[in-house]
Amino acid sequence: MGRKFVVGGNWKMNGDKNQINEIINNLKKGPLDPNVEVVLGIPAIYLAYVKSIVPENIGVAAQNCWKVAKGAFTGEISPAMIKDVGADWVILGHSERRTIFGEKDDLIAEKVTHALESGLKVIACIGETLEEREGGKTEEVVFRQTKALVPAIGDKWANVVLAYEPVWAIGTGKTASPQQAQEVHASLRNWISSNVSPDIASTVRIQYGGSVTGANAKELAACPDIDGFLVGGASLKPEFVDIVNATK
Numbered sequence: 001m002g003r004k005f006v007v008g009g010n011w012k013m014n015g016d017k018n019q020i021n022e023i024i025n026n027l028k029k030g031p032l033d034p035n036v037e038v039v040l041g042i043p044a045i046y047l048a049y050v051k052s053i054v055p056e057n058i059g060v061a062a063q064n065c066w067k068v069a070k071g072a073f074t075g076e077i078s079p080a081m082i083k084d085v086g087a088d089w090v091i092l093g094h095s096e097r098r099t100i101f102g103e104k105d106d107l108i109a110e111k112v113t114h115a116l117e118s119g120l121k122v123i124a125c126i127g128e129t130l131e132e133r134e135g136g137k138t139e140e141v142v143f144r145q146t147k148a149l150v151p152a153i154g155d156k157w158a159n160v161v162l163a164y165e166p167v168w169a170i171g172t173g174k175t176a177s178p179q180q181a182q183e184v185h186a187s188l189r190n191w192i193s194s195n196v197s198p199d200i201a202s203t204v205r206i207q208y209g210g211s212v213t214g215a216n217a218k219e220l221a222a223c224p225d226i227d228g229f230l231v232g233g234a235s236l237k238p239e240f241v242d243i244v245n246a247t248k
Contacts, residue, residue: 003205005033005221006161006228007244008123009235010041010063010091010209019236020046024053026238032057033245037228039123040235041091044077048085061089061123064097067110069118079118090115091230093125093145095167105148112152112160121159123230124149125209126188130168138166138184143191150196157196162206163230164188169210171232178219178226181208185225214239217246 015023032038039059042050051060066076082090092115093108108124115122126145128138142164153160164184166176176184185206193201208220209230220226231243 003203003227004037005035005247006037006039006205006207007246008039008041008061008091008161008163008207008209008228008230009240010094010230010232011043011235012041012063012096012232013043014236015043015046017046017049020050021053023236023240024050026241027058028055030241030244032241033248036244036247038244039089041089041123042087047082047087051086059089059121060087061091062087063091063094065090065092065111065115065120067107067114069114079115079120082120083118088119089121089123091123091125091163093149095125095127095165095170099129099167105145109148109152112149113154116153116156116159121161123161123163123207124153125163125165125230127163127165127167127209133166133168139187139191142184142188146188146191147195157200157204160204161228162188162204163209164206165209165230171211173211175211175213175216175220176208178223181210181220182223182225185223189225212243214242217243221246 041061041063062082069078069080092111097103128141132141189201205227207228207230208226212229212231213234
């Protein structure tokens with residue numbers, strides 16, 4: 001059995017009910033490749049609304065959560081709350097959480113542990129900045145970030161998708177070439193094989209995220225170690241259908 005292609009649409013802090021209705025109607029029209037798993041990352045305030053109108057074959061994810069079930073954490077949401085409104089995924093460790101909000105590897109690991117223990121599935125993001133890439137530190141950074149996740153994931157790898165997102169290619173219009181992306185994905189899979197297990201390395205799905213569009217999705221999808229995409233701005237547009245169907 002091959003790894004099922006998985007495409008996430010991270011809406012970030014975008015959308016209102018009118019735009020959400022347009023996006024969901026467009027996805028309903030599709031048609032979407034039934035062999036591809038689709039997950040939408042929704043602003044927290046719209047999670048319940050999207051869950052109420054989205055087709056059953058499309059997953060719904062929060063874009064973040066906190067590391068405990070409840071308490072005095074103003075402005076945060078918990079995995080229990082995410083599950084309570086019917087969503088079953090959460091995106092954690094996104095580069096914007098790391099760079100803008102200062103989230104470190106250990107905090108992201110704590111969040112991943114609690115989300116998985118609570119029964120959510122996790123898209124766990126890793127990736128290097130432009131400075132780190134130009135300094136030849138891509139593998140060092142990506143391996144360090146993944147190493148922090150290993151004890152957090154424990155035996156729940158089946159509920160985790162890794163998303164490699166070179167920070168320099170997010171929202172910039174720059175995309176890693178298929179060769180650059182494949183190289184990092186292959187290195188990451190080899191690292192997991194050596195440091196976790198060959199079985200997990202062969203089954204874990206690794207998405208590419210970084211200015212994926214309808215125009216470049218097919219070429220990226222053809223790479224053997226790219227198992228899907230985590231799409232930003234293009235997930236708000238009709239071309240998201242083309243990205244979902246990139247393996248057809």
